[in-house]
Amino acid sequence: MTLRIGVIGTGAIGQEHVHRITHSLQGAEIVAVTDVNKEQAIKVVKKQNINAKVYESGNELIQSSDVEAIMVTSWGPTHEEFVLAAIDAGKPVFCEKPLATTAEGCKRIVDAEVTHGKQLVQVGFMRRFDHSYRQLKKVIDEGKIGDPLMVNCAHRAPAAPGFKGDMALTDSLVHEMDVLRWLLDDDYVSAQVLLPRRTRFADEGLQDPHIMLLETKQGIRISVESFVNCQYGYDIQCQVVGETGTANLPEPSSVPVRSDAKLSNEILVDWKDRFIDAFNVEFQEWIDSTKKGEVNGPSAWDGYVAAVTSDACVEAKRTGQIEPISMPKRPAFYDRGQKVKL
Ligand SMILES: NC(=O)C1=CN([C@@H]2O[C@H](COP(=O)(O)OP(=O)(O)OC[C@H]3O[C@@H](n4cnc5c(N)ncnc54)[C@H](O)[C@@H]3O)[C@@H](O)[C@H]2O)C=CC1
Numbered sequence: 001m002t003l004r005i006g007v008i009g010t011g012a013i014g015q016e017h018v019h020r021i022t023h024s025l026q027g028a029e030i031v032a033v034t035d036v037n038k039e040q041a042i043k044v045v046k047k048q049n050i051n052a053k054v055y056e057s058g059n060e061l062i063q064s065s066d067v068e069a070i071m072v073t074s075w076g077p078t079h080e081e082f083v084l085a086a087i088d089a090g091k092p093v094f095c096e097k098p099l100a101t102t103a104e105g106c107k108r109i110v111d112a113e114v115t116h117g118k119q120l121v122q123v124g125f126m127r128r129f130d131h132s133y134r135q136l137k138k139v140i141d142e143g144k145i146g147d148p149l150m151v152n153c154a155h156r157a158p159a160a161p162g163f164k165g166d167m168a169l170t171d172s173l174v175h176e177m178d179v180l181r182w183l184l185d186d187d188y189v190s191a192q193v194l195l196p197r198r199t200r201f202a203d204e205g206l207q208d209p210h211i212m213l214l215e216t217k218q219g220i221r222i223s224v225e226s227f228v229n230c231q232y233g234y235d236i237q238c239q240v241v242g243e244t245g246t247a248n249l250p251e252p253s254s255v256p257v258r259s260d261a262k263l264s265n266e267i268l269v270d271w272k273d274r275f276i277d278a279f280n281v282e283f284q285e286w287i288d289s290t291k292k293g294e295v296n297g298p299s300a301w302d303g304y305v306a307a308v309t310s311d312a313c314v315e316a317k318r319t320g321q322i323e324p325i326s327m328p329k330r331p332a333f334y335d336r337g338q339k340v341k342l
């Protein structure tokens with residue numbers, strides 16, 4: 001059986017995902033697309049050479065009997081409406097981060113999904129599918145460095161066109177907020193945000209870099225640097241310090257070149273390249289799980305936790321204080337093993 005997917009939002013990442021599902025992955029096809037920029041949606045259908053119908057709106061696409069599963073890759077503020085509509089239609093939905101732009105919006109989605117009675121929602125936190133993060137998690141889970149005590153991360157990008165306000169926290173660092181919970185199998189209890197000296201390469205009014213400090217329930221202390229105008233490349237670092245050793249996130253492979261009396265390695269400059277394999281694994285596993293009637297990736301609850309954490313970080317940046325992160329107990333509904341029926 002081929003999973004028939006409808007795509008809401010044919011912009012940058014929507015096109016990436018349409019391409020990978022159509023040309024790289026197995027078991028699914030794009031049968032429907034929609035975008036408020038209809039001309040763009042039409043162009044994507046032609047360029048990707050897919051037999052997909054262009055719908056007037058996301059809700060019309062969701063309601064279509066031709067569409068079995070939904071992919072939401074529109075702007076963040078539109079996600080809540082479409083995810084709620086997909087739940088209402090009883091259809092599995094993959095929603096790119098953020099699940100919703102507020103914790104309250106995420107909680108409305110969690111409540112709707114629990115009321116619906118079947119888990120349908122997966123959120124696009126793709127780092128859990130990245131081979132290097134999975135290698136790092138294996139080392140930790142096997143106890144090779146003892147209990148984790150501290151974690152030091154960096155999330156650097158060469159430039160941040162269009163970045164404004166708190167996007168370093170709400171748009172970029174949400175990836176670390178999610179992946180570190182998964183890596184450590186832990187939850188957060190507090191957040192603090194430090195504002196180092198601004199780089200002259202930041203747009204007017206934009207703070208850059210930031211340092212986010214998190215404490216977990218187990219007492220692990222986490223430091224994450226966000227530097228979105230670092231100039232030199234797209235560089236994701238993660239070191240876990242344990243009782244008996246340290247473990248570093250493996251660097252993307254590159255050929256060491258010796259020439260002109262220098263030894264050099266290339267550094268990637270784009271998140272699309274750094275995580276291309278993670279996106280492919282994320283979507284192949286989503287397709288396979290959805291066809292089995294399962295949700296095995298980051299859930300709506302994970303999307304809610306990321307939103308609560310990011311809200312606390314934005315508040316910590318505003319107050320300059322350590323802000324508490326208090327989460328209600330995760331509903332048993334989100335324990336693994338929930339099955340959905342297509
Ligand atoms: N997982 C990851 O690493 C990444 C995730 N994203 C997320 O993906 C989402 C989209 O980001 P981009 O593709 O960079 O943005 P984009 O602006 O390139 O594309 C978004 C598209 O959604 C369309 N759109 C907006 N409102 C709509 C509506 N009501 N109905 C239908 N279409 C609508 C826009 O016309 C646009 O074509 C964002 O939530 C972003 O955070 C983006 C980049 C990386």
Ligand SMILES: O=C1[C@H](O)[C@H](O)[C@@H](O)[C@H](O)[C@H]1O
Pocket residue numbers: 157171172175271
């Ligand atoms: O979701 C993303 C990308 O995956 C990058 O990791 C971030 O740097 C970017 O800001 C964000 O949009």
